[in-house]
Amino acid sequence: MAHEDYFDWTERLFDPAGAFSKPEALKGVRVLELCTRVFGPVTADLLADMGAEVIKIELPGVGDLMRYVAPRGFFWQNISPAFTHMNHNKYHVAIDIRKPEGAELLKRLAARSDVLVENFRPGTMDRWGVGYRQLREVNPRLIYQANSGFGQWSVYRDRPSYDATSQAMSGFSATTGFPGRPPLKIGIWIGDYTGALFATLGILAALYHRNKTGEGQMIDVSQGESLIRIQDWTWLLWSLFGKERERFGNEDVAVVPSGIFRCKDGFVGIAALDDGAFAGLCEAMGDPDMAEDPRFALLDARLKDENREAVYGKMRAWAVTQTLRQVEEAGVLYGFSAQRVANARDHYEDEHLRARRAVWELEDPLYGPVVEYGPGPKLSETPGRMRWIAKPVGFHNEYVFRNLLALDPETVERLENEGVVGRWADRIGAKPPEDWDGEKGRFF
Amino acid sequence: MNTTGTMDWYAWAKQQSDPASAAEKKEALDDLLVLDASYGSFGGLVASSILSELGARVIRIEPPGGDIARRYSPFGLEHGDTGLAYLVEGRNKHHITLDLEGEEGQEIFRKLAGHADVVIETFEPGFLDELGIGYRQLREVNPRLIYAALHTYGQFGPKARQGRQASEIANQAYSGLVYINGEPADDEHSVHAVPTKTGSWYGWYAEGLFAAYGILSALIYRQQSGKGQMVDVSGAECIMKFIDYNMGWYHMGGGVKERLGNYDPSVFPYTFIRCKDGYTFMAAYNEEAFATLMEIIGRPELTRDPRFSTFMQRTSLESEEALQRILEEWSTQYTVDEVIEKVQEATSRKEGRAAAVVTGKVCRPPETFQEQNWWDRGIFRRVQDPVYGELAMQGPLWKMTGTPPRIKWACRPVGADNEAVYCRLLGLGASELEILRARGTI
Numbered sequence: 004m005a006h007e008d009y010f011d012w013t014e015r016l017f018d019p020a021g022a023f024s025k026p027e028a029l030k031g032v033r034v035l036e037l038c039t040r041v042f043g044p045v046t047a048d049l050l051a052d053m054g055a056e057v058i059k060i061e062l063p064g065v066g067d068l069m070r071y072v073a074p075r076g077f078f079w080q081n082i083s084p085a086f087t088h089m090n091h092n093k094y095h096v097a098i099d100i101r102k103p104e105g106a107e108l109l110k111r112l113a114a115r116s117d118v119l120v121e122n123f124r125p126g127t128m129d130r131w132g133v134g135y136r137q138l139r140e141v142n143p144r145l146i147y148q149a150n151s152g153f154g155q156w157s158v159y160r161d162r163p164s165y166d167a168t169s170q171a172m173s174g175f176s177a178t179t180g181f182p183g184r185p186p187l188k189i190g191i192w193i194g195d196y197t198g199a200l201f202a203t204l205g206i207l208a209a210l211y212h213r214n215k216t217g218e219g220q221m222i223d224v225s226q227g228e229s230l231i232r233i234q235d236w237t238w239l240l241w242s243l244f245g246k247e248r249e250r251f252g253n254e255d256v257a258v259v260p261s262g263i264f265r266c267k268d269g270f271v272g273i274a275a276l277d278d279g280a281f282a283g284l285c286e287a288m289g290d291p292d293m294a295e296d297p298r299f300a301l302l303d304a305r306l307k308d309e310n311r312e313a314v315y316g317k318m319r320a321w322a323v324t325q326t327l328r329q330v331e332e333a334g335v336l337y338g339f340s341a342q343r344v345a346n347a348r349d350h351y352e353d354e355h356l357r358a359r360r361a362v363w364e365l366e367d368p369l370y371g372p373v374v375e376y377g378p379g380p381k382l383s384e385t386p387g388r389m390r391w392i393a394k395p396v397g398f399h400n401e402y403v404f405r406n407l408l409a410l411d412p413e414t415v416e417r418l419e420n421e422g423v424v425g426r427w428a429d430r431i432g433a434k435p436p437e438d439w440d441g442e443k444g445r446f447f
Numbered sequence: 448m449n450t451t452g453t454m455d456w457y458a459w460a461k462q463q464s465d466p467a468s469a470a471e472k473k474e475a476l477d478d479l480l481v482l483d484a485s486y487g488s489f490g491g492l493v494a495s496s497i498l499s500e501l502g503a504r505v506i507r508i509e510p511p512g513g514d515i516a517r518r519y520s521p522f523g524l525e526h527g528d529t530g531l532a533y534l535v536e537g538r539n540k541h542h543i544t545l546d547l548e549g550e551e552g553q554e555i556f557r558k559l560a561g562h563a564d565v566v567i568e569t570f571e572p573g574f575l576d577e578l579g580i581g582y583r584q585l586r587e588v589n590p591r592l593i594y595a596a597l598h599t600y601g602q603f604g605p606k607a608r609q610g611r612q613a614s615e616i617a618n619q620a621y622s623g624l625v626y627i628n629g630e631p632a633d634d635e636h637s638v639h640a641v642p643t644k645t646g647s648w649y650g651w652y653a654e655g656l657f658a659a660y661g662i663l664s665a666l667i668y669r670q671q672s673g674k675g676q677m678v679d680v681s682g683a684e685c686i687m688k689f690i691d692y693n694m695g696w697y698h699m700g701g702g703v704k705e706r707l708g709n710y711d712p713s714v715f716p717y718t719f720i721r722c723k724d725g726y727t728f729m730a731a732y733n734e735e736a737f738a739t740l741m742e743i744i745g746r747p748e749l750t751r752d753p754r755f756s757t758f759m760q761r762t763s764l765e766s767e768e769a770l771q772r773i774l775e776e777w778s779t780q781y782t783v784d785e786v787i788e789k790v791q792e793a794t795s796r797k798e799g800r801a802a803a804v805v806t807g808k809v810c811r812p813p814e815t816f817q818e819q820n821w822w823d824r825g826i827f828r829r830v831q832d833p834v835y836g837e838l839a840m841q842g843p844l845w846k847m848t849g850t851p852p853r854i855k856w857a858c859r860p861v862g863a864d865n866e867a868v869y870c871r872l873l874g875l876g877a878s879e880l881e882i883l884r885a886r887g888t889i
Contacts, residue, residue, distance in 0.1 A: 010572070076762065134456060154824055155456070155460040158820050158823070176809055190707070208663060212849065221464065223845070232841050232843075261616045276612075277487055342683075347697035348697060350623060374698040381602075381679040
């Protein structure tokens with residue numbers, strides 16, 4: 004048990020109310036994002052959470068096609084929640100980098116940036132004359148992150164790839180779901196997110212190296228490879244024992260017990276990660292003798308097929324007679340892990356998550372009060388933070404063109420007329436709210 | 448070197464980032480020392496694996512009997528007395544033993560932390576603090592230290608105070624992932640139409656990867672400030688970041704995101720379809736791509752069917768179900784390879800949006816494992832381990848032109864590096880280690 008004052012101390016150490024009085028880990032790191040959909044934007048979003056200045060460059064008019072991915076066609080103030088949740092704290096500009104003058108603007112920005120993230124098909128940026136080989140000439144310190152389905156030099160490099168392509172081809176889906184049922188497409192874009200997280204890790208390591216040596220580099224990350232990397236024991240089971248990993252439903256076969264169980268009023272995750280916790284669980288189930296039984300007392304024994312099935316059978320029969328609350332309370336009392344299956348409403352109303360700013364309410368300069376998931380890791384000295392959510396296409400043009408590129412209004416107007424730069428099309432998903440007054444939320 | 452223009456991008460990128468030549472280059476994190484004191488958690492192990500692949504020296508601290516994580520293995524199968532999962536995430540680490548619950552062990556831990564840049568732990572919140580070796584005490588010894596604590600409920604907040612236990616499944620359950628994953632409930636109350644966990648340990652992998660992200664951010668801050676800090680990581684909260692529009696949609700008044708199995712509320716078709724010999728992914732959701740797909744299955748008239756004629760109409764649940772049936776009436780006549788071939792043949796004659804019919808075989812693990820592309824890319828590789836022999840498994844994944852990652856060995860037995868580490872860092876000789884061993888300290 005912890006010292007009583009430990010949690011008082013951690014609450015002071017991490018006090019979210021003080022976040023804006025502290026420095027940011029990635030302050031001063033400028034990131035150019037040339038991405039659409041999920042894989043690229045999430046990469047830059049994770050950097051923005053930690054204080055990087057992200058400039059999201061979209062095509063004038065329609066912008067990132069993710070703007071139009073909306074659950075059941077739902078938009079709010081002309082923007083989709085599927086787009087806002089992966090585009091925080093970013094500056095939105097619209098430049099057509101396929102045009103020579105647009106490419107020139109990109110080069111000027113790249114000369115003053117630290118990181119560039121792109122997720123075009125491999126070779127596209129190079130063909131346009133703004134790939135890593137060209138940009139490193141203007142900025143040898145640049146870290147160039149190239150995200151793609153299969154990698155920059157894979158034999159499949161030209162194949163289009165969505166998140167579910169990576170779930171399918173990596174084997175991830177084949178091992179999720181129930182025996183005798185179809186493989187399961189995971190309920191989230193897990194290949195995109197996991198790939199984005201790996202891309203972020205590569206970028207951070209490269210920044211650390213660059214800060215020591217001044218050397219930039221190119222990093223190539225594939226969605227499918229990301230999901231292969233995180234499949235724990237799947238590959239050794241096959242290569243060492245010739246056994247194929249199948250779908251085992253909701254019950255773990257490598258940690259016993261660990262799984263999802265039906266209760267009276269919902270579903271709960273229960274695990275006992277060591278023999279002591281298992282003994283506690285047996286007591287909670289009213290069967291302390293089970294923990295003494297040589298078939299179950301030790302993890303090694305519980306992992307055997309028939310013993311595992313007996314343990315899970317016992318747990319299923321017990322859980323269904325309990326409420327979620329009873330199981331969670333028993334977990335605390337008897338020392339095993341118990342957590343109900345939570346949904347968005349549970350998170351929204353959860354005081355713990357609110358206190359930690361894992362659920363973060365903020366007032367967006369354009370859209371007003373919004374609630375988003377806050378930064379993942381909580382850093383005591385340099386906490387991440389939420390400033391604003393995504394903005395219409397080209398919303399921050401003036402700010403970036405003036406401050407970073409020192410373009411005068413006449414030049415901007417000419418570039419707009421030539422379609423080199425621009426702003427939103429008159430289209431839901433791309434444009435500001437209907438009642439926007441032309442000024443609210445703008446930066447200068 | 449000026450190769451631009453004389454070599455195409457793909458060849459250049461391969462030449463510069465092929466993992467086969469990684470050993471010739473520098474490592475990004477080779478000036479760092481990491482202590483991984485995690486116990487019973489692959490979250491901590493994954494975090495230190497990532498840092499080690501990128502060059503950090505990692506010392507794994509286990510209790511004298513070894514970490515129970517070595518025992519987590521499917522059906523109890525082991526190789527060289529070690530569980531299969533541990534053989535994957537023991538990589539590149541030096542393994543020492545130390546009893547953190549005894550005073551002598553605590554003193555040694557403090558000394559080790561004096562040398563370290565990063566400490567990773569996964570105990571109950573406050574456990575090490577109570578022993579006098581938590582961040583609050585270690586930062587006095589080493590103000591540059593970055594201390595990462597991984598736990599489902601984190602290190603502060605109401606639920607952290609309740610003494611709730613962490614686990615991989617608790618991370619998944621609390622995050623919202625389980626709630627929206629799986630087949631929708633059916634009338635029969637069936638066993639399979641329930642909230643469903645992912646097959647592999649996403650609750651631990653996401654937590655470990657996010658921990659490494661927090662640690663690296665903190666290290667970058669330390670480069671300019673010289674200051675260490677504490678990093679509090681809840682695997683549950685990390686996965687929340689990845690639950691598509693869950694929070695925003697609810698707040699904005701759209702509703703609670705529910706599970707839909709292989710359907711998708713925002714784009715369709717975007718699903719797995721059954722074929723003669725397995726499944727394949729099939730997506731064609733913009734108008735032009737949908738028309739291409741309807742041509743492929745020989746039903747071009749369906750683009751004018753009021754149920755399917757626009758993007759929006761296709762994403763109602765009824766339309767998705769109907770379209771799924773229509774697609775499978777066609778696809779079950781062919782093998783997966785035949786379906787993919789038909790799609791590729793048709794899309795090769797199209798351009799732009801009309802070519803966006805995207806497919807990919809739902810591979811069973813042995814099929815993924817035998818795909819040559821993954822071997823060429825080094826994501827699968829054979830590691831020649833001095834103790835455990837040849838192991839064919841997943842490698843590091845980044846292809847980096849400057850500081851490529853590497854795998855140096857797979858795993859080490861419990862306490863295998865006691866002599867080397869304690870001698871090098873603390874100057875302890877064989878006779879002193881013998882005494883520590885006899886007392887159960889190491």
